[in-house]
Amino acid sequence: MIQTPTIFDRLVLKAAEQIPRGKITTFGEVAKALGDVRAARAVSISVLRDVKSRGGPWHRFVASDGSLGAMAGKKRELLLSEGIPIINSRIRDLERFLVKADEIDVPPILLKMRLAQKKLRERVVLEDRLEEVDLAAGVDVAYGLYRGLEVGYAACVVVDSKLDRVGFKTVRMETTFPYVPTYLAFREMPFIAASTKGIQFDLLLLDGHGIAHPERVGEACHAGLVFGKPSIGVAKSILVGKVVDSVIMHKGEKIGYLVRKEGQSPAFVSPGHLVSLETSRSIVEKFWGRYKQPKPLVLAHEIAKKLKRGDVPPTIDLLHEGG
DNA sequence: GCGACAG
DNA sequence: ATCTTGTCGC
Ligand SMILES: [Mg+2]
Numbered sequence: 001m002i003q004t005p006t007i008f009d010r011l012v013l014k015a016a017e018q019i020p021r022g023k024i025t026t027f028g029e030v031a032k033a034l035g036d037v038r039a040a041r042a043v044s045i046s047v048l049r050d051v052k053s054r055g056g057p058w059h060r061f062v063a064s065d066g067s068l069g070a071m072a073g074k075k076r077e078l079l080l081s082e083g084i085p086i087i088n089s090r091i092r093d094l095e096r097f098l099v100k101a102d103e104i105d106v107p108p109i110l111l112k113m114r115l116a117q118k119k120l121r122e123r124v125v126l127e128d129r130l131e132e133v134d135l136a137a138g139v140d141v142a143y144g145l146y147r148g149l150e151v152g153y154a155a156c157v158v159v160d161s162k163l164d165r166v167g168f169k170t171v172r173m174e175t176t177f178p179y180v181p182t183y184l185a186f187r188e189m190p191f192i193a194a195s196t197k198g199i200q201f202d203l204l205l206l207d208g209h210g211i212a213h214p215e216r217v218g219e220a221c222h223a224g225l226v227f228g229k230p231s232i233g234v235a236k237s238i239l240v241g242k243v244v245d246s247v248i249m250h251k252g253e254k255i256g257y258l259v260r261k262e263g264q265s266p267a268f269v270s271p272g273h274l275v276s277l278e279t280s281r282s283i284v285e286k287f288w289g290r291y292k293q294p295k296p297l298v299l300a301h302e303i304a305k306k307l308k309r310g311d312v313p314p315t316i317d318l319l320h321e322g323g
Numbered sequence: 324g325c326g327a328c329a330g
Numbered sequence: 331a332t333c334t335t336g337t338c339g340c
């Protein structure tokens with residue numbers, strides 16, 4: 001009957017155990033203890049999901065401005081009973097009751113993940129090491145809640161140079177890590193690996209950035225390196241930098257291109273691995289269909305959603321039915 | 324309240 | 331990404 005929280009959820013729970021009655025902490029402080037404030041939202045989502053599905057600890061977590069966040073009514077009641085002063089839906093003298101990041105004993109996993117990214121970055125090759133590109137694979141993942149678990153539905157679709165779909169594979173499995181900005185690869189790599197396993201392709205297209213990432217190692221770089229395959233990232237919005245004349249610039253570096261087809265919203269293209277900046281743009285244009293993304297990604301997105309809806313069964317089902 | 328951070 | 335019907339705007 002015990003559900004299976006992810007590593008991230010377990011660490012948030014471990015942090016929760018360290019907040020005594022009469023004290024509070026913020027989602028951001030816990031995120032900092034885990035290694036990056038960017039995970040603040042992921043912490044709040046984890047806490048909320050945990051109290052709803054397992055009745056876990058939740059009321060001693062508040063927002064950094066002292067506001068209470070979700071389920072404010074009940075939270076207010078519980079905190080007041082523990083001696084925390086609340087005025088106008090905000091904690092008064094937050095500092096006085098706050099348990100800060102350095103007082104929370106949890107492993108800094110996000111710091112380690114960042115180090116792993118920096119290590120991977122050294123191996124990224126931004127030169128064309130690809131021969132003919134006939135088969136382009138695109139992967140996308142849809143997410144949903146199933147019996148208190150967060151489940152991902154991945155689809156890998158292979159398209160040939162005539163833009164005909166020549167194969168696909170789908171996978172259903174539990175999520176292992178939340179979405180945290182700049183760490184997307186750690187959330188989606190298990191799905192990318194499972195859905196491409198045993199599939200033949202020359203190039204991998206992913207729904208996210210390549211080098212257009214603060215550390216220059218977006219999801220497309222990460223996956224390309226792990227598989228030793230050419231890869232390109234095609235995102236629907238910017239993560240870092242700004243667009244100047246259809247070029248994505250960041251810290252004085254050219255990191256990608258804005259590609260747009262008539263009447264469509266733009267796509268942001270950046271190389272992942274074994275492909276140059278210029279070639280990444282031309283290849284993506286070569287596989288462009290009639291939508292706002294290259295065809296393999298459009299199809300992968302559609303199939304992933306159908307899978308989630310239950311319209312089609314997964315090729316591989318890795319979901320452990322609890323009970 | 325605004326800015327804003329792939330999916 | 332997800333929650334979701336009718337409604338607003340180009
Ligand atoms: Mg996606």
